[in-house]
Amino acid sequence: MQFTRLRLTGFKSFVDSTDLPIEPGMTGVIGPNGCGKSNLVEALRWVMGETSAKRMRGGEMDDVIFGGTATRPRREIAEVALLIDNKERAVSNVANLQDELEVVRRIERGSGSDFKVNGKSVRAKDVQILFADASTGANSPSLVSQGKVAAIISAKPQDRRFVLEDAA
Amino acid sequence: MQFTRLRLTGFKSFVDSTDLPIEPGMTGVIGPNGCGKSNLVEALRWVMGETSAKRMRGGEMDDVIFGGTATRPRREIAEVALLIDNKERAVSNVANLQDELEVVRRIERGSGSDFKVNGKSVRAKDVQILFADASTGANSPSLVSQGKVAAIISAKPQDRRFVLEDAA
Amino acid sequence: ARERLEESFNKINEHFKVLFTRLFGGGAAELKLAWPEKKDEVTAEEGSALADAQEAEAAAKSKKKDPLEAGLEIYAQPPGKKLQNLSLLSGGEQALTAVALLFAMFLTNPSPICVLDEVDAPLDDANVDRFCSMVEEIARDSGTRFLVITHHRLTMARMDRLFGVTMAERGISQLVSVDLTQTDEILEAAE
Amino acid sequence: ARERLEESFNKINEHFKVLFTRLFGGGAAELKLAWPEKKDEVTAEEGSALADAQEAEAAAKSKKKDPLEAGLEIYAQPPGKKLQNLSLLSGGEQALTAVALLFAMFLTNPSPICVLDEVDAPLDDANVDRFCSMVEEIARDSGTRFLVITHHRLTMARMDRLFGVTMAERGISQLVSVDLTQTDEILEAAE
Numbered sequence: 278m279q280f281t282r283l284r285l286t287g288f289k290s291f292v293d294s295t296d297l298p299i300e301p302g303m304t305g306v307i308g309p310n311g312c313g314k315s316n317l318v319e320a321l322r323w324v325m326g327e328t329s330a331k332r333m334r335g336g337e338m339d340d341v342i343f344g345g346t347a348t349r350p351r352r353e354i355a356e357v358a359l360l361i362d363n364k365e366r367a368v369s370n371v372a373n374l375q376d377e378l379e380v381v382r383r384i385e386r387g388s389g390s391d392f393k394v395n396g397k398s399v400r401a402k403d404v405q406i407l408f409a410d411a412s413t414g415a416n417s418p419s420l421v422s423q424g425k426v427a428a429i430i431s432a433k434p435q436d437r438r439f440v441l442e443d444a445a
Numbered sequence: 446m447q448f449t450r451l452r453l454t455g456f457k458s459f460v461d462s463t464d465l466p467i468e469p470g471m472t473g474v475i476g477p478n479g480c481g482k483s484n485l486v487e488a489l490r491w492v493m494g495e496t497s498a499k500r501m502r503g504g505e506m507d508d509v510i511f512g513g514t515a516t517r518p519r520r521e522i523a524e525v526a527l528l529i530d531n532k533e534r535a536v537s538n539v540a541n542l543q544d545e546l547e548v549v550r551r552i553e554r555g556s557g558s559d560f561k562v563n564g565k566s567v568r569a570k571d572v573q574i575l576f577a578d579a580s581t582g583a584n585s586p587s588l589v590s591q592g593k594v595a596a597i598i599s600a601k602p603q604d605r606r607f608v609l610e611d612a613a
Numbered sequence: 614a615r616e617r618l619e620e621s622f623n624k625i626n627e628h629f630k631v632l633f634t635r636l637f638g639g640g641a642a643e644l645k646l647a648w649p650e651k652k653d654e655v656t657a658e659e660g661s662a663l664a665d666a667q668e669a670e671a672a673a674k675s676k677k678k679d680p681l682e683a684g685l686e687i688y689a690q691p692p693g694k695k696l697q698n699l700s701l702l703s704g705g706e707q708a709l710t711a712v713a714l715l716f717a718m719f720l721t722n723p724s725p726i727c728v729l730d731e732v733d734a735p736l737d738d739a740n741v742d743r744f745c746s747m748v749e750e751i752a753r754d755s756g757t758r759f760l761v762i763t764h765h766r767l768t769m770a771r772m773d774r775l776f777g778v779t780m781a782e783r784g785i786s787q788l789v790s791v792d793l794t795q796t797d798e799i800l801e802a803a804e
Numbered sequence: 805a806r807e808r809l810e811e812s813f814n815k816i817n818e819h820f821k822v823l824f825t826r827l828f829g830g831g832a833a834e835l836k837l838a839w840p841e842k843k844d845e846v847t848a849e850e851g852s853a854l855a856d857a858q859e860a861e862a863a864a865k866s867k868k869k870d871p872l873e874a875g876l877e878i879y880a881q882p883p884g885k886k887l888q889n890l891s892l893l894s895g896g897e898q899a900l901t902a903v904a905l906l907f908a909m910f911l912t913n914p915s916p917i918c919v920l921d922e923v924d925a926p927l928d929d930a931n932v933d934r935f936c937s938m939v940e941e942i943a944r945d946s947g948t949r950f951l952v953i954t955h956h957r958l959t960m961a962r963m964d965r966l967f968g969v970t971m972a973e974r975g976i977s978q979l980v981s982v983d984l985t986q987t988d989e990i991l992e993a994a995e
């Protein structure tokens with residue numbers, strides 16, 4: 278499984294539809310404070326099935342929907358799509374027949390969010406399993422949030438079990 | 446009250462007696478990772494009466510004593526002295542008659558630490574009050590530890606009361 | 614004690630508003646006293662007879678406004694953005710807001726010393742510049758002496774004097790006075 | 805499941821030892837399985853008859869060695885320093901140790917993507933260089949795609965491609981592809 282593109286629409290400060298290509302090797306993301314870099318990381322975590330609003334730095338999940346600025350009205354819907362190259366057939370369940378997968382998560386203010394894989398509605402659980410089988414996902418240690426890199430050092434030994442479990 | 450010099454001997458990685466002049470304006474401290482910059486901040490906090498080994502990043506207070514390296518044996522004693530210009534007589538209690546104060550804290554492995562002001566033994570409490578009266582001290586918000594600057598933002602409103610109390 | 618607390622709250626708040634707008638080049642921020650929600654529930658539990666309840670209610674009300682019991686709420690709005698939950702601010706924006714509050718406290722009640730250990734780490738170059746200008750000004754106005762630990766070359770260049778900490782002998786820290794042209798030597802020493 | 809866990813522990817540990825020494829330019833580090841101390845107290849409470857206690861003791865003993873119950877202890881010793889409590893390591897040393905462990909997990913069980921949000925913030929220039937070299941190598945060897953958010957110019961220069969996030973319109977994020985000569989434009993845009 279390879280990730281190829283992330284598309285945000287109405288998600289946090291990315292009100293206009295924005296595409297981030299994910300290509301092999303190292304892609305640098307730069308910009309001034311508060312411009313929206315960490316929001317990109319959260320968009321990726323969110324589309325992979327994140328269930329905690331707190332990890333999205335908000336009070337409730339609706340806080341991920343564009344809240345408006347001095348010049349633009351707030352939105353009612355936010356959507357993130359993740360495009361995946363599945364030629365290696367790494368994915369077990371939902372959509373193993375397709376060469377390319379598009380996982381979409383969409384939230385509407387006040388009425389929760391839903392998931393689609395290649396246009397077909399699926400449960401959050403299906404999406405979480407899809408990514409867990411490929412050693413990634415919303416809780417993957419490979420998504421290192423800002424300021425959290427050394428958290429594993431100050432954790433207790435029992436709280437580091439995910440290191441072993443993830444790899445097993 | 447003005448601080449004029451900090452002297453460390455056998456304190457953490459500063460095994461040889463080291464003087465840091467504290468002059469008006471801005472003094473920059475630079476150096477590679479792990480060279481001992483944050484240890485200087487802890488020396489200042491410690492001499493002002495810090496009681497928690499955890500805030501010294503150690504398991505117990507003896508961890509502040511030089512623990513030895515591949516080429517040098519460990520020490521049994523650590524000492525930090527803080528020199529203060531007291532011409533304005535800002536300090537109430539202990540030693541108000543002197544123009545210059547020297548506050549010294551010394552710890553011996555396995556037998557705790559003691560304080561002296563201008564050579565006279567005093568209690569930890571006296572030292573803590575001496576600095577509290579001058580709006581500083583081991584718990585002062587003006588000693589911002591590494592990575593902790595934004596802690597006040599993520600704290601709960603009730604935990605920010607020190608902002609008001611300190612200034613009152 | 615109550616008056617003194619109210620007075621220092623007002624002073625800190627005034628400074629905080631000004632410093633925030635200068636550090637962010639715009640926007641607005643303020644502090645508010647906040648009381649824990651629990652007051653009302655406590656009153657209901659305590660009141661047995663109606664009279665008791667009303668008395669407790671009145672007491673809680675007056676207690677409610679007691680600054681000595683209050684917590685501190687922070688509202689921050691970077692330029693052009695909507696006012697929102699502090700946790701939605703970025704890493705750099707949170708650090709800058711915290712610095713504005715810290716310096717507001719200094720201006721209200723100067724402290725002889727301030728130590729900032731890599732406070733500029735999350736800041737971009739434009740904000741490092743504004744941060745340094747403010748430190749310079751506070752050091753001049755309030756007489757506070759600053760120790761600034763940093764890896765940012767922009768910050769190093771703004772200091773009145775520099776000290777390098779090296780470990781020429783592995784595991785042993787030594788302090789040397791440095792001028793700006795020598796910073797590379799000190800920093801490279803780790804190779 | 806027990807064998808698999810033991811096997812992946814050994815693999816991660818082997819990688820961790822190598823990566824730590826390369827990131828620090830020396831020193832040594834290792835992982836150990838750790839069991840909570842509480843096992844013995846629990847046994848004493850549970851055991852009513854002596855036989856029960858002995859049986860529980862034996863069960864606890866065999867449980868004691870059960871990798872499925874174990875936590876993970878990290879031992880790290882930067883070059884020339886004594887082995888000591890992890891909390892005594894500096895900010896930069898802790899970040900570097902965490903990176904070594906993260907990459908050890910990748911080499912054991914590659915993940916399709918890795919996102920590092922300002923992981924290089926606490927590092928000095930020499931360590932930023934070693935960090936970037938390692939990211940380059942892992943991206944090549946394990947095929948993991950990396951998104952690296954940074955303010956460090958040294959790190960920007962090592963990337964295969966760069967994207968700038970700007971807020972030309974206040975509060976609205978836009979993404980633009982950038983080449984290295986344009987970084988100043990993007991970063992200055994905040995003024």
Ligand SMILES: Nc1ncnc2c1ncn2[C@@H]1O[C@H](COP(=O)(O)OP(=O)(O)OP(=O)(O)O)[C@@H](O)[C@H]1O
Pocket residue numbers: 288289290308309310311312313314315316317340341342343344345423691694701702703704705706735975
């Ligand atoms: N729902 C939302 N609607 C609009 N804007 C939002 C929303 N949620 C967050 N934001 C904005 O996003 C900004 C934070 O972005 P982010 O944390 O990604 O910045 P960053 O580029 O990582 O900055 P830094 O370099 O300081 O870490 C905040 O200023 C906030 O106003």
Ligand SMILES: Nc1ncnc2c1ncn2[C@@H]1O[C@H](COP(=O)(O)OP(=O)(O)OP(=O)(O)O)[C@@H](O)[C@H]1O
Pocket residue numbers: 456457458476477478479480481482483484485508509510511512513591784882885886892893894895896897926
């Ligand atoms: N009691 C002690 N004896 C000897 N060395 C010690 C002692 N306590 C801490 N150290 C050493 O001090 C070092 C940490 O120093 P410090 O945290 O001040 O580094 P720093 O310069 O702040 O680095 P960074 O830039 O990464 O924050 C550790 O490597 C540790 O080995």
Ligand SMILES: [Mg+2]
Pocket residue numbers: 314315423703704705921
């Ligand atoms: Mg960020």
Ligand SMILES: [Mg+2]
Pocket residue numbers: 482483591730894895896
């Ligand atoms: Mg440090």
